[in-house]
Amino acid sequence: xxxxxxxCNHAVLKNIAFTVQPGExxxxxxxxxxxxxxxxxxxxxxxxxSSGKIWLFGQDITQLPSHQRKIAMLFQNHALxxxxxVQENIAFVLQKQHWPKVKIKARVEQIAETxxxxxxxxxxxxxLSGGEQQRVALAQILACAPRVLLMDEPLAHLDAxxxxxxxxxxxxxxxSLQIPVVYVTHHQAEAMSLGHRLGILxxxxxxxxxxxxxxxxxxxxxxxxxxxxxxxxNLVSGQVNQGYFQAQDWPAIQCPLNLKPGPTILGxxxxxxxxxxxxxxxxxxxxxxxxxxxxxxxxxxxxxFSLRCGAWLLRARFAYSMAAQSGxxxxxxxxxxxxxxxxS
Numbered sequence: 534x535x536x537x538x539x540x541c542n543h544a545v546l547k548n549i550a551f552t553v554q555p556g557e558x559x560x561x562x563x564x565x566x567x568x569x570x571x572x573x574x575x576x577x578x579x580x581x582x583s584s585g586k587i588w589l590f591g592q593d594i595t596q597l598p599s600h601q602r603k604i605a606m607l608f609q610n611h612a613l614x615x616x617x618x619v620q621e622n623i624a625f626v627l628q629k630q631h632w633p634k635v636k637i638k639a640r641v642e643q644i645a646e647t648x649x650x651x652x653x654x655x656x657x658x659x660x661l662s663g664g665e666q667q668r669v670a671l672a673q674i675l676a677c678a679p680r681v682l683l684m685d686e687p688l689a690h691l692d693a694x695x696x697x698x699x700x701x702x703x704x705x706x707x708x709s710l711q712i713p714v715v716y717v718t719h720h721q722a723e724a725m726s727l728g729h730r731l732g733i734l735x736x737x738x739x740x741x742x743x744x745x746x747x748x749x750x751x752x753x754x755x756x757x758x759x760x761x762x763x764x765x766x767n768l769v770s771g772q773v774n775q776g777y778f779q780a781q782d783w784p785a786i787q788c789p790l791n792l793k794p795g796p797t798i799l800g801x802x803x804x805x806x807x808x809x810x811x812x813x814x815x816x817x818x819x820x821x822x823x824x825x826x827x828x829x830x831x832x833x834x835x836x837x838f839s840l841r842c843g844a845w846l847l848r849a850r851f852a853y854s855m856a857a858q859s860g861x862x863x864x865x866x867x868x869x870x871x872x873x874x875x876x877s
Contacts, residue, residue: 536681536713538576541585545571545737549585551730553681553713558704560728561717561739564760568737569717573683576715577604589680605679607687611670613658619645620654623673630677640676647706648672664695671703675710682707684716688723700727721761725749733757750870758800758872764837764848766800766872773797773875782843786820786868793875800872803837806849808858809865818869826858840864 536553545568553559561569574580576587578599587595594602613622620641627637645651650668658666667687688696707714718724724731725745732742741753752758758766771780778788778799809821824840838849
């Protein structure tokens with residue numbers, strides 16, 4: 534039993550299709566304006582589907598009104614009534630659905646215990662921190678036992694420690710409730726760490742859908758490769774001829790045999806660069822290059838080097854413990870996971 538989208542279309546969405554199983558996180562990531570929020574609204578029934586089908590636990594809900602779908606949606610800023618305390622905010626949702634009064638109090642206490650906001654029940658929204666407000670908002674939408682949970686960047690306005698706490702709590706709750714989750718974000722770290730599966734949405738199209746690991750290591754296109762990873766993937770333009778890639782100021786590099794001759798872009802991640810030593814033996818798909826260190830950025834757990842290799846400026850990720858480098862160094866480039874895209 535699951536949430537299924539079958540070739541759904543809207544003014545800004547084209548042929549969206551995926552399935553989300555109970556307890557699974559489907560994360561949809563993409564830049565601003567890609568259509569992420571529109572996708573959630575379409576699933577929730579807030580905007581119509583121009584063609585295609587949406588199924589929920591075997592039922593066609595494509596034309597079902599939003600209030601009958603039992604789908605909950607959590608936003609960045611979930612509005613709480615300022616003149617109601619936490620208990621009353623949670624209870625209000627149940628009252629709107631005509632729950633018996635005798636059951637409302639018990640349900641509020643139960644969901645508050647699940648979400649971890651029992652100690653907040655008597656307080657008002659203005660006295661709560663951002664993390665506490667989002668925890669109450671989560672309790673509010675879960676009170677009615679939704680069949681699907683949709684989340685529109687709910688952690689975006691929280692500080693980093695609170696983000697980690699809320700993220701872990703939501704993951705644990707979803708696992709225990711066993712409901713499908715669709716989570717949209719433009720934040721790549723969230724996308725990589727939260728999703729069982731990850732979909733990349735750009736210009737209204739779902740360009741790739743797979744595990745975060747596969748999409749990071751084997752992106753289907755250069756735009757997808759650029760979207761994931763900080764620093765961004767290194768890109769070098771050149772020509773392929775007779776099985777070799779030639780870029781300006783670089784030695785010829787043997788490339789995959791299936792590449793067409795002509796203009797080609799080579800992409801490789803910052804972590805695929807290391808400093809070469811005289812006694813290092815490098816296997817197949819590795820090349821050595823001379824590079825000038827232009828800048829070093831220290832981030833505590835790692836260092837990011839800006840390296841000038843002829844006409845190309847590369848970014849490399851090194852361990853925080855590596856000794857500072859200056860001047861000219863020899864680097865080893867691991868191309869075993871490189872991205873090759875013919876641009877002809």
